[in-house]
Amino acid sequence: MASLFRIPIPSGVTPATAKQHMLKQLVCSNAPEQALRYHGYRVIAGVDEVGRGALFGPVVAAAVILPEKVGVLARMGLTDSKQLDREQREKLDRKVRSMALAFAVAEVDAETIDRINIYQASRLAMLLAVQQLAVKPDHLILDAMLIDHPCAQTKLYYGDALCLSIAAASVVAKVYRDALMCEFDKQHPQYGLASHKGYATPEHRRALTEHGPCPLHRRSFAPVAAADPNAVLDETLDSGDLFLGSEDLDLATDPGAPCPDSGTWVAGKELL
Numbered sequence: 001m002a003s004l005f006r007i008p009i010p011s012g013v014t015p016a017t018a019k020q021h022m023l024k025q026l027v028c029s030n031a032p033e034q035a036l037r038y039h040g041y042r043v044i045a046g047v048d049e050v051g052r053g054a055l056f057g058p059v060v061a062a063a064v065i066l067p068e069k070v071g072v073l074a075r076m077g078l079t080d081s082k083q084l085d086r087e088q089r090e091k092l093d094r095k096v097r098s099m100a101l102a103f104a105v106a107e108v109d110a111e112t113i114d115r116i117n118i119y120q121a122s123r124l125a126m127l128l129a130v131q132q133l134a135v136k137p138d139h140l141i142l143d144a145m146l147i148d149h150p151c152a153q154t155k156l157y158y159g160d161a162l163c164l165s166i167a168a169a170s171v172v173a174k175v176y177r178d179a180l181m182c183e184f185d186k187q188h189p190q191y192g193l194a195s196h197k198g199y200a201t202p203e204h205r206r207a208l209t210e211h212g213p214c215p216l217h218r219r220s221f222a223p224v225a226a227a228d229p230n231a232v233l234d235e236t237l238d239s240g241d242l243f244l245g246s247e248d249l250d251l252a253t254d255p256g257a258p259c260p261d262s263g264t265w266v267a268g269k270e271l272l
Contacts, residue, residue: 026161028079030070033165036139036154037068043101045137046165047130047147049122050081050173055208055224056191056198056217057184058107059118061125062173063133063140065101066165072099078167080160081174093175096168103169104132105176114220123147129169141165188214 033044049061066073077084078092097103106128113121127147130140139152143159143166159166178197185194191207191214198204200223208217208227217224 023080023158023161024083026079026158028161028164028167029074030066030068030164032141032154032156032159032163033066033068036141041139041152043135043137044139044141044165045102045130045133046159046163046167046169047126047140047142048160048166048169048173049125049143050170051177051198052118052122053200054198054218055200055204055221056110056193057181058109058177059113059122059125060105060107060173060177060180061122061129062103062105062169062176063126063129063137064096064103064165064168064172065133065135065137066096066168067099067101070099070164073164073168078164078171080158080167081170083161084171086178089171089175089178092168092171096172100168102133102135103172104129104134105173106132107177107180110216110218113218117220118218143170184216188216 036044043065045063045065047061047063049059051057051059073092073095076092076095077088078096081089084092106125108121108125108128112124116124123145126142126145127149130137130147130149130151137151139154140147140149141154141156141159141163144155144157146153146155156163156166160170161167181193181197184198185192190211191198192203195201196204205223205227208223213219213224213228219225219228
């Protein structure tokens with residue numbers, strides 16, 4: 001059976017590093033938008049989300065409708081926000097906002113993420129961003145997923161590194177979410193949110209172990225659940241295991257007894 005083409009990973013290089021190197025070789029341009037315009041579409045919205053892998057706070061999405069002439073953004077180096085430093089992102093964010101025909105930002109909070117899972121929450125945030133656009137698009141172009149919207153859609157893998165409209169949405173969402181995390185840092189300084197923006201860094205994991213999670217943490221994510229002293233009790237309440245016979249009571253209350261795993265988040269499957 002034929003196998004998929006794979007780019008060989010050099011010896012001593014991690015897959016993550018190899019992927020980042022590959023992404024840097026991609027050229028971000030308006031070729032996808034030009035192809036859609038060739039087929040008659042005129043108002044094209046790029047859509048992307050950020051914060052999907054964070055342990056804290058909302059997932060944030062942006063939708064951006066750029067004009068046809070976007071050469072200035074290409075010359076400024078617009079690409080996937082993860083490949084840009086803070087100064088570059090903030091400069092590009094200002095430029096995108098000033099020249100966009102329309103843009104919108106939406107967020108879905110941690111409680112909703114825990115209830116519907118992060119994949120569906122990301123799709124919901126993207127949908128809300130599109131619905132808030134002041135200009136109605138006739139085509140959406142998204143990074144590797146589709147959403148429940150009647151507008152014609154194209155999903156583009158590695159879209160934030162290939163398509164200027166998606167990259168613009170990526171930058172706008174990233175700058176918005178980073179600013180939000182800095183505000184949350186003032187309310188919850190014990191976690192160091194201003195530095196890691198809620199992601200699972202060693203610093204954040206240590207703070208979780210020391211202080212436990214706060215209401216804005218995503219409790220369905222394994223590192224948060226593992227640091228939550230109430231997670232096992234919540235799971236027990238949900239399962240009905242508190243209703244035990246007297247012969248089981250000693251085991252149930254023994255602090256040395258092994259606790260059940262509080263669960264690991266599993267992303268929802270893509271809905272096409």
